Amino acid sequence: MRYDKRWSAAAVAATALVLSACSGGGEDGDVTLTYATWSDDQKPAMEAIAEAFEADHPDIDVEVQVLPWPEYWSTLQVGAAGRTAPDAFWMLADQFPAYAEGGQLLDIAGAVEEAGVDLSAYPESVMDLYDSGDALYGLPKDFDTNGIWFNKALFDAAGVAYPDDTWTWEDTRTAAQELTDADAGVWGIAAPIDRQGGYYNSIYQAGGQVIGDDGKAAIDSPEAVSGIEFWTNMQADGSSPTLQQLSDTEAVQMFMDGKIAMYFSGSFWAQRLYGDEAFRANVGVAPLPTGQQRASMISGILNAGYAGTEHPEELAEFLIFASGEEAAKIQGESGAVLPAYEGTQQTWLDSMPEFDLQVFVDAVEYSVPLPISGNAAEWTGLEGEYLTPAWNGEQSAADAAAAYNAAIDEVLAE
Amino acid sequence: MTDPITKPRNGTKAGRRGEWVLHLALTATAALMVAPFAWQLLTAFKSTGEASQSPPTFWPAAPTGDAFTTFFDSVPVWSQFTVSASALALRVVGQLVVAALAGYAFARLRFPGRTVLFGLFIAMLMVPSQLFLIGQFELIRDFKLLDTIPALAIPGMFSAFGIFLMRQAFMSIPTAYEEAARLDGAGPLRTFAFVMLPMVKPTLGALAVLTSLYSWNDLLWSLIVSPRGDNRPLTVGLAGLQGQYGTDYPTLMAGALVASLPLIVIFLVLQRQFFNGIASSGLKG
């Protein structure tokens, strides 16, 4: 009975495995808070923050967990609906309204007041993203603004001057054409359909808006359309890889492979670009070009708490700490992101001295909060469907924008 | 294995030539099937730059294990492996017990409502699994099983397919054995455990392999039932890799290779039992 032996051996091994994996609970009496994030890059910084907090609060244990980005929101949603969400978690502006209005977030206004937190230490435009009247559902952890990441080697090779703060839209388009070398597989710029790093910026630079002051879509205004054309023109010029190429290989990867000279995007790439030591020396940063005016989207992650937590007081303390000055410095020094707390940005700048990261801090002055309204997750999800024809040159930017405008209004009217 | 069909022809010249052609066709298709794995293996040893070259290079120009280092540095491979393996073991054991009992009852015992109940099980095969997600989650939560290994394993223990497979296997066994056992005075439970169960061992083995596959590959469910992140399996680590490294193909390929390897090894070791088990299960319509 050879089989029997093998099966029973397997059963014993299985039982041992199960038992060993089940054991190992926490000590009694201590409070454990979970803190959900989606970035492996930032995990060390988040763990350092948790440790610093635990040092001050020996009775509280903070567990940092990293969820894969594609499943982050579905996991959080099922958890919240099932009353088992993590205690603390990262929140984004487009998901925020659903959670805030659904009563899922812990109001820490009282605790913040008691602790004497100075709310003016956070960028106003980021606070606006998460404005909920009298309630306060968390504090900003970081923020990101946009700039031009460029490849100095490709600029040198093409004999084009580096971008600087005098650049206009026209300068961008011309440079992108000059930098493009189809035979070498090099493009001047990446022009994907990118809200945060791309066309929202140019819409506001042109004096347009995505959502108007009346709360309705405004993406079909002549200004907004010209902001979209900024990108579609460069697609038409052949200065950018096609949308299909950018779907197959992310723009940031193409940039790091030396196939793209300019990548308009956020400060959050700094750490990854800096981490590639061979590539680091080739990377330059410049402010976004000026249209009718300067503008850059600003967004930021909110450290939010779950309303159904078992430890609301400890959680509020942790949230305040995790967005406070000490935590901000830890984040800045790690280079992970630009911390939100005023006066701590220098730590981030110092962590990567070779990059002129001041550009991103300066951008706060002319920054615009990422437009969020109604069920933003739903109408931003329609963007690809309506705008792709404009990027592919199958439809004029004006027609695509008009169609998308109507679709947004329909979602907002629900 | 004996081969009743080709045996008579093997001796003839025409038969041998025919066999050549068959092997050629089969090998060509097999090459297509295996090509993605070969490409995965080759890419895992390339640098990121080389992997995105056009035209592609075949052999890695300067073979490097960097991709594996990156993978092991960024994913807690061993702890996640333990979680995956524990969940797999629990699920397989549970599944075999549940399916064997029910399969036997449906195949051999008579009780009112048998057909209706069996139909109910089969109907569940048609329902997309995502539809059960929230309800199953709430149940696991209410039983305070979140963040445990059993939470990962429990829903998968109750598979309609397993019951169907075991029922087919039991039906293919001649009734004479049971009659003999009964004449010896054995009750239904003893007949089941000591007479019938040993006879469907190959099918049990096949079911174990199939269940292992499903268990090892589970992604969304594993994420949802481990909100604290204490017990996450290897699939989660691999999915996270995709978020972190986007299109850094060598790292992705190395991770994909390492994460799939344990199961491929299990399969290669048990493949003979697996195929025989399926073949003897009477799974032929």
Add this chain to the structure above:
Amino acid sequence: MTAPSARPPARRRRAGGLGPSPLWGYAMIAPAFIGLAALYLWPFAKTFGKSFMDTPAFGPGTWTGLDNYTELLGDGDFWQAFGNSAIYTAILLLGVPIATVLAALIQQIGRGRAVYRVLYFLPVVTLPVAVSMVWRFIYNGDFGLLNWALSLVGIPGQYWVADDAYAIYAIGAVGIWMSLGVNLIILGAGLQSIPPELYEASSMDGAGRVRQFFSITLPLLSPSVFLVTVLTVISALQMFDLVFVMLRSVDNTALDGSKTIVYLFYEKAFVQFDQGYGAAIAVVLLLVIMLATVFQFRVQRRWVFYD
């Protein structure tokens, strides 16, 4: 499905009097039934109920009757997803004749069957996430293996998974690749039950292998082919992970035109916080699957040969 080959003998109450009373049957299916009821029937009933409700992101929903369903019928996205699922299913059905021929070929050879079975089964054993990563890479429009191979024979390359004109077909090819192994096993089991004497007799009549395939193998294998077809349709209509992992990882321009029904369900219920609408999609899908299955059982007597 096969009818029970034999029934329990009629003389039940003999030898010790401990005959299998109906209670034994209930006792033995109890574990399975409890699991089925708690983990499948109850969740299903809940979802079914939700399909008649307007559900806010969190908290209880309000009863809206058939609103979700009427909205669904006028939803272009739903019909597009429906079309994509239909295309995917059709592609996977092409895999059935391929599997049938391959199974017959494998059955014909004397040595090396096990090797081929293992090779064809490898994709089944591999993590879907891993499989998707590999195929995304192979399908890459700029440096993928496929375009390079096509260029050798002068066929222009495409952006297979970045262009919605091709994406669902490209995913369908991966689906065939992934399902071939399982289909081969089922068909292989069917082939082994065909009596060898039939081939011997027809060989003596001078029938070649091709003729034998059509006159003996195919009719006698038809119950297995039928089973494979039914299972293929069910699983193809439920396809989710390939789209999820192959098209969603970056902002993919092909995703909008390539969503399947279950993907749309996932998106509505878990991304856009609309579980009621998502539930309605799932219920409609279930109806479609049941209709397709019933239809197949209806037409089987035209082509499935039972001895």
